[in-house]
Amino acid sequence: DGGITQSPKYLFRKEGQNVTLSCEQNLNHDAMYWYRQDPGQGLRLIYYSQIVNDFQKGDIAEGYSVSREKKESFPLTVTSAQKNPTAFYLCASRGRDRNYGYTFGSGTRLTVV
Amino acid sequence: QQQVKQSPQSLIVQKGGISIINCAYENTAFDYFPWYQQFPGKGPALLIAIRPDVSEKKEGRFTISFNKSAKQFSLHIMDSQPGDSATYFCAASALGGANNLFFGTGTRLTVIP
Numbered sequence A: 001d002g003g004i005t006q007s008p009k010y011l012f013r014k015e016g017q018n019v020t021l022s023c024e025q026n027l028n029h030d031a032m033y034w035y036r037q038d039p040g041q042g043l044r045l046i047y048y049s050q051i052v053n054d055f056q057k058g059d060i061a062e063g064y065s066v067s068r069e070k071k072e073s074f075p076l077t078v079t080s081a082q083k084n085p086t087a088f089y090l091c092a093s094r095g096r097d098r099n100y101g102y103t104f105g106s107g108t109r110l111t112v113v
Numbered sequence B: 001q002q003q004v005k006q007s008p009q010s011l012i013v014q015k016g017g018i019s020i021i022n023c024a025y026e027n028t029a030f031d032y033f034p035w036y037q038q039f040p041g042k043g044p045a046l047l048i049a050i051r052p053d054v055s056e057k058k059e060g061r062f063t064i065s066f067n068k069s070a071k072q073f074s075l076h077i078m079d080s081q082p083g084d085s086a087t088y089f090c091a092a093s094a095l096g097g098a099n100n101l102f103f104g105t106g107t108r109l110t111v112i113p
Helices: none
Strands: A004-007 A010-013 A019-025 A031-037 A043-051 A054-057 A064-066 A076-078 A087-094 A108-112 B004-007 B010-014 B019-025 B030-038 B045-050 B056-059 B062-067 B072-077 B086-094 B107-112
Touching: A004 A087, A010 A019, A019 A031, A019 A087, A019 A108, A043 A064, B004 B086, B010 B019, B019 B086, B019 B107, B030 B062, B045 B056, B045 B062, B045 B072, B072 B086
Parallel strands: A010 A108, B010 B107
Antiparallel strands: A004 A019, A019 A076, A031 A043, A031 A087, A043 A054, A064 A076, A087 A108, B004 B019, B019 B072, B030 B045, B030 B086, B056 B062, B062 B072, B086 B107
């Protein structure tokens, strides 16, 4: 089945540690996105990529980094510079047919311990 | 600046009642308006979407009403069921440019038996 896979589902990070969240899609979508969701809050855009080897900052990019070396993969690194990383992270993708909107992954819950 | 404004923030409806969630936008270039449904701990899933060339779209118990002149659109859930209890996000995007979706802040719907 086609879809987006995020891993791990739960992740624990120690203070000062970098962690990388995985996002893989087999939908042949060009665009991929990372969002952060805090409890009871909306979706805030971290980074997005419209094409391989290119990506753009979203509204809250500070303390995060991404890469887009393959069309299928868009990993997000939460660096030690992100002071409040505890949140639910969502990856999404979008194909060229805009009638189908975004497809979201099932999310990664990151907790600082 | 919030591109899409959503209300109410939370909504409690009796089983069998009608749930109504409203969204408003300013950017007249927006031409695609999807609604997403999110259950706790899961990623949002596309529920229904509309383009501005129609004033209403219905899929089962879910209806989008669109008012182009007022720049408003709303989601109506008929015969609301406890299983509809979730967070609902409206969104909008414009053809061209980055083609990103702008999300509302979400409405937490609770349907009580």
